[in-house]
Amino acid sequence: MKNMKNLILTLNAVFFLAFSTFAQIDRSKQPEAGPAPKINIQKPKTFTLTNGLQVMVVENHKLPRVSAVLIMDNPPAPEGADAGISGLTSSLLGTGTQKTSKDDFNEEIDFLGANVNLSAGSARANTLSKYFPRVLELMAEGALQPKFTQEELDINKQRQIEGLKSNEKDVSFNARRVRQALTYGKDHPYGELTTPESLENITLEKIQNYYNKNFVPTNAYLAIIGDVKFEEAKKLVEKHFATWKKSAVTTANLPEVKNEKGLQINFVDMPNAVQSEIAVVNSTNLKKNDPDYFAALVANQILGGGDGRLFLNLREDKGYTYGAYSSLGSNKYVSSFVASAQVRNAVTDSATVAFLEEIKRIRTEKVSEKELEDAKNNYTGSFVLSLEQPATIAGYALDIETENLPKNFYETYLQKLNAVTVEDVQRVANKYFKIDEARIIIAGKGSEISENLEKFTFNGKEIPVKYYNKKGIQVDKPEFNKAVDPTVTAESILNKYIQAIGGKQAVDNVESVLMTATAEIQGQKLDLEIKTTAKGKSLQVVSMGGNAISKQVFDGTTGFAVVQGQKIPFTEEQITDVKADAAPFPELIVKDARVMGIEAVDGKDAYAIALNDKTTAFYDMETGLKVKSVKTVTQGPQTMEVPTGYSNYQEVNGIKFPFTVTQSFGPQSIEFTVNEMKINDGVEESDFVE
């Protein structure tokens, strides 16, 4: 009886359960998410050629396209006196083969609507599937039968040397190089620096040898993904890659990478810097197959992801920078943690404190559940969406092989991500964000920021400052601030400048100046026309290809700008700014100029004078001529400094004007060459009205 009752109860429960699955959904509440999805990543079919090339084919016939990725997983090797040889070899690949000229090779790829990219360590191709046989053949031809010529070597070497030279003053570029050299050591392949000298050292013979030694099938993987049958892919690969000669790869002994004990500041003086590059770095041994890997991803996302703590603190809260982020690499040899930002000079020390505080906080306090959840959601979203692209799938298949990952690494990616706890985050933060062994590498303008850095303390401890040059070599502390002779005043410097350009009388006779100048940006001609009058009016027109792209008009009291056809009246603040420049010689209308000190401009000492709140100008100590000015410009949340250089002074009607004017915006600079300079000619009252 009792059993019977139990049976009925059970039956009821079963029925009830069954009914409840068909019951009306409750639409008054947001539905719960299901369990994290399992990833279905197709397993590649594989085969190995006798020369060692390992091939994986992922058939996917959904779209009629195929991609092929060839990588050589060679261990890193130092390039020594020939540093840069891998990059140079990369740029020479694809410039012709034993059978086909460069132009014919590229034209055929275009015609097929395909892409083929070759480098010293890889080759990639994307194409419609029907052209795959030909495109794979072209890729193989380009990669395996290259023809290196002296002509292409010369051109590419020249281009790369020019590239290095053009970056000489680029603060970010130099900061990055010094960071690599200091993090890994200059003898480690990851820390080696390519220089014009090392590039000059490279000969055609060395390139050929480098290619022969490294472009070998021993550690090579070829992934083919898409609308191609395994058998067909195999046939094609055998046809085009079987002749690739087997050859051993020598493994170099790599120097050990170690962090130094104790926090330290490594300073690189960049006298032209208007922003400081700050990077808190340490090397780590995080590998993709570490159990910590997912916790480390999450910890880094919370600290320095797209809207992580660094971003919220340094940008949103304090407004020091346009963006502050961190990255934590993973690599089977060695990798690094980097937290970095570009900040304006004046806040370099405060921003450094903010970095250290945030790193300390994530090490000492647990992150909130919400932060953890958001970071996981973020990684889930981007991981899941990235899986849609065949290239990603190829990359993952290769990863599993080259990084020694379990076969189901990516299938279980989301489960492992979701298993991360707040405790894990704190644990790995302590393990990989090594605040006690980190270098704070700052590249910036020593004359403005080194004084505060010398006094820098963290956790009540003074932090030692070491100085480095752009090649990552430690140097003595440079002399930043030269004392100005007390008899020198702003007035005397400005008088000397007026004297130097032609004298007070000549300058006083100038009623108007018309200047036209031209610059080239990425092959486009940019024309600049500036008119100014002694009565304080100004006009500035920038045009491209004969059409005005921006225009500023100021009639002495009010004005407007026309940008992309839209007319925008000046604000009060803009009027003040434009007014300060609306004169043939702004020095004549300056009030309250202040001497700021002596600074080197292009290696020559110059007096720095603050002409007003926003402009500092530099006058050569010897010639008296103005050589540079720096303007503070505010755009949205960001404040930046825009330097302008003046050189190549030439005389017009007895007055010297700079005929070369260079303006920089961040790493970009534009050089204007003056075409015409007219005094008291070519300027009409009507220029300054609408």
Add this chain to the structure above:
Amino acid sequence: MINKIKLSACAMILGVSGFAQEVEFTEYDLDNGLHVILHQDKTAPVVSTSVMYHVGGKDLKNNKTGFAHFFEHLLFEGTENIPKGTFMSTISSNGGTFNATTSLDRTYYYETFSSNKLELGLWLESERMLHPKIDQSGVDTQNEVVKEERRRSYDNRPYGNLLSVIQSNLFEKHPYKDPNIGYMDDLDAAELKEFNEYFDEFYGPNNATLVVAGDIDIEKTKSLIEDYFGPIPTGKEVNRSLIEEKPLASVKRDTFYDANIQIPASILAWRTPSMKEKDAYVLNMISTLLSEGRSSRLYKKLVDDQKQALEVAAFHLPLEDYGMYAIFAIPLGDASLNTLNEEIDEEILKLQNTLISDREFQKLQNTFENRFVNANSSVSGIAESLATYNVLFENTNLINKEIEIYRSITPKDVQRVANEYLKLDARAILSYLPKTDDVK
């Protein structure tokens, strides 16, 4: 000689392996008339949920314009179960992405989530279809937003009224004559009652297509769709009758003044057949031939070689009832609009009188196949294609077959269509000029 060899090699490859795209899908109707298309793709655990309503700028309310676009905004205001202002934040806090677009023919809403949030997507879209909040405060809010959008996209943007000018010159009676966003006077005059009526007229399940694409279980998804969308009552039957326009018979000239520009533009425009016609596809190809890429005919001639134009673009806007074809050019330096038009006409005449070369034709085919293939490389792309082919072309399987239409096009078709539709003596020649103070 080299080219010849290469060409025959290509022809051989073409012969050997055929085109193999196959997007599988299931489609059916719910009892309330909602058309459902499911596409399973387990490549990535992503699911895209979208609804395309067959209502667009051409569907007026009491002769008032801009309603469909207005609803694109209004239907994010909230529903009986989704509080005002939380529709969008619910999506982003769940790691999803979303958007909505309105054309002259249709309105499209979509969300993409990781696949474990399928039910969330269905809930959001069914809430929007079942009982959105359409009240005066929502209408007032969105009226301001839409006005701001009109200023940004049309009235304050250089060349922002270009399409409106083309529309008003190519159509006299058909609602394609009016801008998609509508006239602000119409929206200001619209009453709440009219918005509610418009919703009842066009937003019923029988005038919509739901697409769920991605990593889904088909049967489970069908049952969830029944749960969420099944209870939505059928709407009124939507009656459409084609408003016919007489063919253009002569050259129509017009001038428009835009206060936001300094450099004038010239526009040559033609009315073209419905997007469902094969000739519409030929016109798409002609656009590519004329102005896509640096080696295209007009770009190479006017921008690269002659340096007479800052920009030149030929574009076809295919639509359900008719299409529009336009060639737009901005002069460089002293080139006059007339000179540009003459140069462009020369290229049109060349199309009409000479067959395009085999190599150019083959490159064109390659470009189109690439484009077609890449349009379907994400589940959200596939979902939109499926919805579009179903709602506007009434043939969902075009997702697999459309490329065959392109491949059936011959150089002779290109010549024929250029003669039939791009007539020099039956078109609009429009001057789009900078507005200065002395021009009222």
